[in-house]
Amino acid sequence: MAKKKRNINKKKKQKQLLKSFDSTGNSTVTYICLQCGIAERIPKEIIETIExxxxxxxxxxxxxxxxxxxxxxxxxxxxxxxxxxxxxLSDVQDK
Ligand SMILES: [Zn+2]
Incomplete structure (x- = not known):
């Protein structure tokens, strides 16, 4: 039981790590189509250029x-x- 719990915590930590990579990352941002749900990876450079x-x-x-x-x-x-x-994405999906 305790072992199982530890595994879950580990998984959670990896997820958090992944998230922090996303926020500081210099690679790509995943965009989701609100209509058909297709995912597209857009280089952060391009997004920043647009901004x-x-x-x-x-x-x-x-x-x-x-x-x-x-x-x-x-x-x-x-x-x-x-x-x-x-x-x-949840910002717009909740509406
Ligand atoms: Zn679409």
Whole structure:
């Protein structure tokens, strides 16, 4: 019983570690299409470029992309911008 519990804790720790990699990572951000659910990995560099180039961009909203398959709106699964504001898919899925 106790052994089982320890395993769960270990798993949780790995998940947290993975999450911190995402927030500091320099690789990619996973975007999910809100319409068809397809996932796409978008290099963080591109997202940051959009943030700086888009005149209408507000740091309070996540940079968004259109789905290549259905043209639907895509939202980051998890993304933290340069202001430290976090965006998660659950933000829009709860609505
Ligand atoms: Zn789509």
């Amino acid at each position: 700086f180039l888009d005149e209408d961009f507000s740091p309070l909203t996540a940079p968004q992309f259109s789905c290549e398959k259905c043209g639907g709106e895509m939202y980051p699964q998890y993304y933290r911008n340069f202001c430290g504001i976090e965006f998660q």
